[in-house]
Amino acid sequence: MKLNLAVIFGGMxxxxxxxxxxxxxxxxxxxxxxxxxxxxxxxxKNTFYVGEDIGKIEAYKDIPALLRKSQEVLPAKVGGKxxxxxxxxxxxxxxxxxxxxxxxPIVHGTNAEDGTLQGFLRLLGVPFVGCDVGASAIxxxxxxxxxxxxxxxxxxxxxxxxxxxxxxxxQEGLLRGIMQKFEFPMIxxxxxxxxxxxxxxxxxxxxxxxxxxxxxxxxTRALVEPCVRNLREINCAVLGDISSARASVCEEPxxxxxxxxxxxxxxxxxxGGKTGGAAGRGQKAGMASLSRKIPADITDAQREQIQSLAxxxxxxxxxxxxxxxxxxxxxxxxEIWLNxxxxxxxxxxxxxxxxxxxxxxxxxxxxxxxxxxxxxxxxDLMFSFDSNVLANASFGGTKKK
Numbered sequence: 310m311k312l313n314l315a316v317i318f319g320g321m322x323x324x325x326x327x328x329x330x331x332x333x334x335x336x337x338x339x340x341x342x343x344x345x346x347x348x349x350x351x352x353x354k355n356t357f358y359v360g361e362d363i364g365k366i367e368a369y370k371d372i373p374a375l376l377r378k379s380q381e382v383l384p385a386k387v388g389g390k391x392x393x394x395x396x397x398x399x400x401x402x403x404x405x406x407x408x409x410x411x412x413x414p415i416v417h418g419t420n421a422e423d424g425t426l427q428g429f430l431r432l433l434g435v436p437f438v439g440c441d442v443g444a445s446a447i448x449x450x451x452x453x454x455x456x457x458x459x460x461x462x463x464x465x466x467x468x469x470x471x472x473x474x475x476x477x478x479x480q481e482g483l484l485r486g487i488m489q490k491f492e493f494p495m496i497x498x499x500x501x502x503x504x505x506x507x508x509x510x511x512x513x514x515x516x517x518x519x520x521x522x523x524x525x526x527x528x529t530r531a532l533v534e535p536c537v538r539n540l541r542e543i544n545c546a547v548l549g550d551i552s553s554a555r556a557s558v559c560e561e562p563x564x565x566x567x568x569x570x571x572x573x574x575x576x577x578x579x580x581g582g583k584t585g586g587a588a589g590r591g592q593k594a595g596m597a598s599l600s601r602k603i604p605a606d607i608t609d610a611q612r613e614q615i616q617s618l619a620x621x622x623x624x625x626x627x628x629x630x631x632x633x634x635x636x637x638x639x640x641x642x643x644e645i646w647l648n649x650x651x652x653x654x655x656x657x658x659x660x661x662x663x664x665x666x667x668x669x670x671x672x673x674x675x676x677x678x679x680x681x682x683x684x685x686x687x688x689d690l691m692f693s694f695d696s697n698v699l700a701n702a703s704f705g706g707t708k709k710k
Contacts, residue, residue, distance in 0.1 A: 311342075311343060311344055311345040312343060312344050312345070312410050312411060312677075313344075313345050313347070313407070313408060313409040313410045313411075314339070314344045314345065314346050314347070314409060314410065314411050314412075314413055314677070315346075315347045315349050315384075315391075315393070315409040315411070315412045315413070316332055316335065316336055316346060316347070316348050316349065316412075316413045316414075316415060317332075317349045317351055317357075317412060317413070317414045317415070317416065317426065318331070318332030318333075318348070318349075318350065318351065318414075318415045318416055319332075319350050319351035319352060319353070319416065319421075320351045320353070320355065320416045320417075320418070320420055320421030320426065321351075321352075321353050321354065321355050321419075321420040321421070322353075322416070322417060322418030322419055322420055322421050322422075323418055323419075323502060323506045323527065324417035324418035324422075324502075324506070325353055325417075325418075326369075327417050327655055328415060328416050328417045328418075328421070329350075329366070329369055330366070330655075330656075331415050331417065331653075331655055331656050331657065332348070332415035332416075333348070333364060333365075333366045334656060335413070335415055335657060335669075335673060336348060336364055338659075338669040338670045338673060339670065339673055340670055340673075340674065343674070346364075347359060347393070347407060347409060348363045348364035349363070349382070349384075349393070350363045350375075350379070351416070351421070351426075352372075352376070355420070356381055357381065357382045357383065357384060357393070357396075358375075358376055358379040358380065358381055358382065359379065359380055359382050359393060359406065360375075360378060360379030360380055361378075361379075362375055362378065362379065363375070363379055380395060380406070381395075381396045381397075382394060382395060382396055382406060383396045384429075384433060385433070386432075386433050386434060387405060387408070389434075390408045390409075391408060391409050391410075391412070391433045391434070391435035392405055392406075392407065392408045392409070393405075393406045393407055393408075393409075394406065409435065410435075410436070411435060411436040411437065411438070411677060411680055411681065412430055412433075412435055412436070412437040412438070413437070413438040413439075413673075413676075413677065413680075414426050414427065414430065414437060414438065414439060414653070415653060415657070416653060417653055417655065418449075418502060419449065419501055419502065419528075422445060422448075422449055422652060422653045423445055423446055423448075423449035423450075423501060424442040424443070424445035424446035424449070427439075427440070427441060427442045427445050428442045436680045436681050436683070436684035437680055438630050438676045438677055438679070438680040439629060439630040439631070439652060439653055439676070439680070440626070440627075440628050440629050440630060440632065440652040440653075441627065441629060441683070443626075443627060444626045444627045444628050444629065444652060445652050447626045447650075448626055448628075448632065448649075448650040448651070448652035449501045449652070450500060450501050451498070451500050451501065451532055451649055452468070452470045452500050452530065452532060454626070454649065454650055455468060457625055457626065458622055458625060458647055461621065461622075461625045463618055463621055463622055463625070463647050464618075464644075464645060464646045464647065465646055465647050465648075466534045466535060466537070466637070466646045466648075467490075467491075467534070467535065468532045468533060468534045469486070469487050469490060469491075469532070469533045469534075470500065470530055470531075470532055471483060471487075471521060471525075471530060471531045471532075471533060472529065472530050473525045473528075473529045473530065473531075474529075476521060476525060476531075480518070484514060484517060484518060484521075487517065487533050488514065488517070491533065491534075491535045492535070493511065493512050493513060493517075493536075494510050494511060494512045494536040495510070495511045495517060495520075495533050495534065495535060495536055496508065496509075496510055496511075496533070496534045496535075496536050497509055497510075497511055497517065497520035497521055497523075497524050497531055497532070497533050497534075498524055498531065498532050498534075499524045499525075499527040499528035499530075499531055499532075500528050500529075500530040500531060500532055501528050501530075502527050502528060506527060507523055507524045507526065507527040507528070508524070509523055509524070510536060511533075517533075521533070537637045537638075537639055537646070538639060538641070539639050539640040539641040539642075540637060540638075540639070540640070541561060541637075541638045541639075541640045542561065542562050542564070542635065542636070542637060542638070542648075543559050543560070543561055543605050543607060543611075543615055543635075543636045543637075543638055543645075544559065544560050544561075544562065544633055544634070544635045544636065544658075544661070545557055545558075545559045545560075545615050545616055545619040545633070545634050545636070545661070546619075546631055546632065546633045546634070546654065546658040546661040546662065547619050547620055547622075547623040547628065547631070547632050547633075547634060548630070548631050548662070548667075548672070548675060548676075549620075549623070549628075549629075549679070550627075550628070550629045550630075550679055550682070550683065551624050551627050551628070551629075554620050554623055554624055554628070555620070556615075556616035556617075556619050556620050557658065557661035557662050557664075557665060558603060558604045558605075558661055558664045558665060559604055559605040559607065559612050559615055559616070559661075560601045560602065560603045560604070560605055560660075560661060561601060561602040561605035561606065561607075562600070562601050563600040563601060563602065603660065603661070603664060604664065607638075608643075611638070611643060611645070614645060615636055615645060618634070618636070618645070618647060619634035619636075622634050622647055622650055623650070626650060626652075628650075628652065629679055629680070629683055630676040630679055630680070631654065631657050631658055631662075631672070631676055632650055632651060632652050632653075632654065633650075633651040633654035633658045633661070634647065634649075634650055634651075635647075635648045635649050635650075635651065636648055657669075657672070657673075657676075659672055
């Protein structure tokens, strides 16, 4: 009997389009002998749609036309099962369009990857793939992630967290404090975005102000960090959960600019970019198209250190499924710092697992298995207990007539 699997993608995020590519790429690699797949598209206005063309990448060239021939739905809990209901409901006729046994959220960025969608799925009581609410929120919030990792002895760069409200009140004072703490150049980034959106390098006071202005257009807080000299970026994926996790091979993205920008990641097809796996089935390659070295040209000791730190960080946030952990390395000294944790990485980082002998389809199977494992463990927990508190509850006073 096939598992009814809903794959949710899209969302109100600056990484919306990348989510579409990642999700449809994954769907193309799922074993359809094992799974009955329902693609569910979440629009930029956070409305859900299903339909015959929702799972076709070419249909997203004209999203308004796609939505006109698709059906808006509402995920809900019906008879103890997660279901999708027609919306708006018909007065007469069938409104229950289907039920599902598990959800595979393949979303990126705020309002989706940050625990928002995961919390909704917890309310539905349905097993879902990937990190839970807390891990998703910590992974998205770079300042919270840095604080947790630092407490666990994982090296991270020092930073200043700038709140938009304080910046607007005392811009001059905040800029002066940052310049007293760090030398130029500095890196400025929104605290909770991915895909390098809103990130820039500040080389003097004017560019620092411009960088903060940009970052705070995308988030209510921004991070300012010292710039790593002789920068090399090394990434490593982790698969598992808090009980058992293992690291993938390491990769080194080949930057076209000083910062690996959104355009570098998704809009260019550089030499050396991997286009195998699901991309060979006619879907766009997503993150797999980025020009990169796999495995990264680093020493065995550096590889082992990065893989160990990646697993420690993944388990420190109570990760589940697959996450990609990105590191910064000084190419001259070899010093390494954890940069960020991507709890739902682009293309699910399948290209980092294929060299280990784990094909994309088997990677997806393992992620789904881990979702059910966590769900069984949570069902054993106690979330309520009987009491008679409400039987004697009173706010006092007299009843008004």
